[in-house]
Amino acid sequence: MHVVIIGGGFAGMASAARLAKLGHAVSLFDAAPALGGALSQVQLDDFIFDSGPSTTLLPAVTRDLFRKSGRPLEREYELVPVPVIAEHRFVDGTSLALTGGSRAGQKVAFEALGEGLGHEWVGYVDTWGEVWERLRKDYLERPWDPTMASPESKKILASRLSLTKRLRSAFTDDRLALVAGHRFTSEGHDLRRVPAWLGTLSYVEQKFGSWTSPQGLGGLGAVMASRLRTRKVEIHTSTPVLDVLVRGGRAVGVRTAAGEVAADAVVCAVDPRRLPALRPLVKRTRSTSLPHLTHLGLLDDGAADPPGELVLHGASPLVLRHGGSAPEGRRVVTVQSRGMVPADVLDEMAARGHDLRDRVIARLDRTPETLTREWGGSPLxxxxxxxxxxxxxxxxxxxxxxxxxxxxxxTPGSGLPFTGLSGALVAQAIGPA
Ligand SMILES: Cc1cc2nc3c(=O)[nH]c(=O)nc-3n(C[C@H](O)[C@H](O)[C@H](O)COP(=O)(O)OP(=O)(O)OC[C@H]3O[C@@H](n4cnc5c(N)ncnc54)[C@H](O)[C@@H]3O)c2cc1C
Structure with a gap:
C-alpha cells in the first residue's frame, strides 16, 4: 500500500517509521524545511535551545519505536534520567524538589513540606497504578475497541469526575494540588475540564521517572529523521498539504501546491482543523493555546546542575527549562509564560525570587503566534x-x-510518549502491507 503521512513531527515520523517497517511505501509531507515539528532546536549565537520538549516520560515508547524500526536507540542517541523532575517554588516561600522513579523519595520530599503530606501524596499516586495498567492495555497500546476493552476501562474513560474535584478530595494542602495539576495548567488547560483519570501521569512520573538527553531532547528529531531515510521513506519538506482528497467517503490522497498525490491510506499527523475536508470531523474540539517562550543565554553562575524544570508559582506559573547546549562558562534556559507581558518576564522572575537579569547575554522571544505559524498549529x-x-x-x-x-x-493526546504511541496505534490499525 502507498501511505501518505501529513506532518513530520514526532507522531508523523513515528507512524512513518513503523509503517515502512511493516512493508508499506510511505511518503511523508511536511510544511517546514526540516522534520521534527516541536521536537527541534533553535540557535542563537553559540546557544542551542530545545524548541519544545526538553524531557520525556516513558522512554520505553521511544526505545520501542527504534527497536521495531531498526537499530536500538542506545546506538544512536543517549537518554538519561532527570534526578529532579521539577523544583516547585510556592508563593509562601516554601519549595519542593519532585524526584522521579521513587515512591520513597517523593514521600520524603512532600513530608518536608508538612507533617502527613508525604503520606497524602503517595496515597494519591497509589490510586492511579491500577487505572494506568487498565488504560495501558485497552487504550494506549492497542486501538480502542469497546468489544475488547474491560468494563473498568470503559467506566474510567466515561467518568465525568474532573481533576479539580479529585485533587480537592485528595489533599488538605493546596501546594500538593498545584504540583499534581502542574502538567495541565502549564499546558493551558482548565483543571475543571481535565478528566480525573489523567492523574495517572503522576503515577507514571513517580514510577518511571522523567528523561532527557545531555545534548538536549530536540536533537531526537534529527535522529528520527535519519531513521526514516534508512527505512526509505520518501520525504517532502517545505511541502504543505492543502487538503485530503475524499471520494465516495474514502480518503484517496492529498493535495499539495504541486498537485494531487494518490494514496491507499492517509495519516493526518497535524491539527485536522487545518485541512478543510477534515474540519467537520473535529468541529466540537478546540486547539490548546501555546505559551510565550523566552530563550535566554546566560553567564554560568557555577551553581549545581539545575532541575529538569523550575516552576515559580504565582498568579500564572513561570516554567524554566534547561534543555539545549551552551559553550563553556555559559548556560541556556527557556522560560514559558502565559498571560503576562513578555517584556516583564525577567522582572517577574526576580519578583518571585529568581533574578537572572545580570547574567543574560542573549535573548530570543517567540510569541504563541510565531510558534503556531512555525509549527502549523499547536503541538499541545x-x-x-x-x-x-x-x-x-x-x-x-x-x-x-x-x-x-x-x-x-x-488519541491518546499530546506529549512525546503519547504522540509516539499514536504512531504505534496507527500502524496497528493499518496493519502489515
Ligand atoms: C513549548 C512546548 C514544550 C513542550 N514540552 C514537552 C516536554 O517537555 N515533554 C513532552 O513529552 N512533550 C512536550 N511538549 C509536547 C510535545 O512537543 C508535542 O505533543 C509533540 O511534539 C507533538 O508532536 P506532533 O507530531 O503531534 O506535532 P508537531 O510537533 O506539532 O508536528 C507537526 C508537524 O506537521 C507539520 N505541518 C503542519 N501543518 C502541515 C500541513 N498542512 N502539511 C504538511 N505538514 C504540516 C509541521 O511543520 C510540523 O513539523 C511540548 C510542547 C510545547 C509546545
Whole structure:
C-alpha cells in the first residue's frame, strides 16, 4: 500500500517509521524545511535551545519505536534520567524538589513540606497504578475497541469526575494540588475540564521517572529523521498539504501546491482543523493555546546542575527549562509564560525570587503566534473540555475510510510518549502491507 503521512513531527515520523517497517511505501509531507515539528532546536549565537520538549516520560515508547524500526536507540542517541523532575517554588516561600522513579523519595520530599503530606501524596499516586495498567492495555497500546476493552476501562474513560474535584478530595494542602495539576495548567488547560483519570501521569512520573538527553531532547528529531531515510521513506519538506482528497467517503490522497498525490491510506499527523475536508470531523474540539517562550543565554553562575524544570508559582506559573547546549562558562534556559507581558518576564522572575537579569547575554522571544505559524498549529493538541474530549478527537481511525489520525490532536493526546504511541496505534490499525 502507498501511505501518505501529513506532518513530520514526532507522531508523523513515528507512524512513518513503523509503517515502512511493516512493508508499506510511505511518503511523508511536511510544511517546514526540516522534520521534527516541536521536537527541534533553535540557535542563537553559540546557544542551542530545545524548541519544545526538553524531557520525556516513558522512554520505553521511544526505545520501542527504534527497536521495531531498526537499530536500538542506545546506538544512536543517549537518554538519561532527570534526578529532579521539577523544583516547585510556592508563593509562601516554601519549595519542593519532585524526584522521579521513587515512591520513597517523593514521600520524603512532600513530608518536608508538612507533617502527613508525604503520606497524602503517595496515597494519591497509589490510586492511579491500577487505572494506568487498565488504560495501558485497552487504550494506549492497542486501538480502542469497546468489544475488547474491560468494563473498568470503559467506566474510567466515561467518568465525568474532573481533576479539580479529585485533587480537592485528595489533599488538605493546596501546594500538593498545584504540583499534581502542574502538567495541565502549564499546558493551558482548565483543571475543571481535565478528566480525573489523567492523574495517572503522576503515577507514571513517580514510577518511571522523567528523561532527557545531555545534548538536549530536540536533537531526537534529527535522529528520527535519519531513521526514516534508512527505512526509505520518501520525504517532502517545505511541502504543505492543502487538503485530503475524499471520494465516495474514502480518503484517496492529498493535495499539495504541486498537485494531487494518490494514496491507499492517509495519516493526518497535524491539527485536522487545518485541512478543510477534515474540519467537520473535529468541529466540537478546540486547539490548546501555546505559551510565550523566552530563550535566554546566560553567564554560568557555577551553581549545581539545575532541575529538569523550575516552576515559580504565582498568579500564572513561570516554567524554566534547561534543555539545549551552551559553550563553556555559559548556560541556556527557556522560560514559558502565559498571560503576562513578555517584556516583564525577567522582572517577574526576580519578583518571585529568581533574578537572572545580570547574567543574560542573549535573548530570543517567540510569541504563541510565531510558534503556531512555525509549527502549523499547536503541538499541545486538543484542549480538554471534559470526558467527551476522548471521543471527539480522532484516531487512530476516523469516520472516513482510509483516513487515520496520529499526533497531539489525536488519541491518546499530546506529549512525546503519547504522540509516539499514536504512531504505534496507527500502524496497528493499518496493519502489515
Ligand atoms: C513549548 C512546548 C514544550 C513542550 N514540552 C514537552 C516536554 O517537555 N515533554 C513532552 O513529552 N512533550 C512536550 N511538549 C509536547 C510535545 O512537543 C508535542 O505533543 C509533540 O511534539 C507533538 O508532536 P506532533 O507530531 O503531534 O506535532 P508537531 O510537533 O506539532 O508536528 C507537526 C508537524 O506537521 C507539520 N505541518 C503542519 N501543518 C502541515 C500541513 N498542512 N502539511 C504538511 N505538514 C504540516 C509541521 O511543520 C510540523 O513539523 C511540548 C510542547 C510545547 C509546545
Amino acid at each position: 493538541g486538543v484542549q480538554w473540555r471534559g470526558s467527551g474530549t476522548v471521543r471527539r478527537r480522532l484516531g487512530p481511525d476516523t469516520p472516513v475510510k482510509g483516513l487515520y489520525a496520529a499526533g497531539a490532536h489525536a
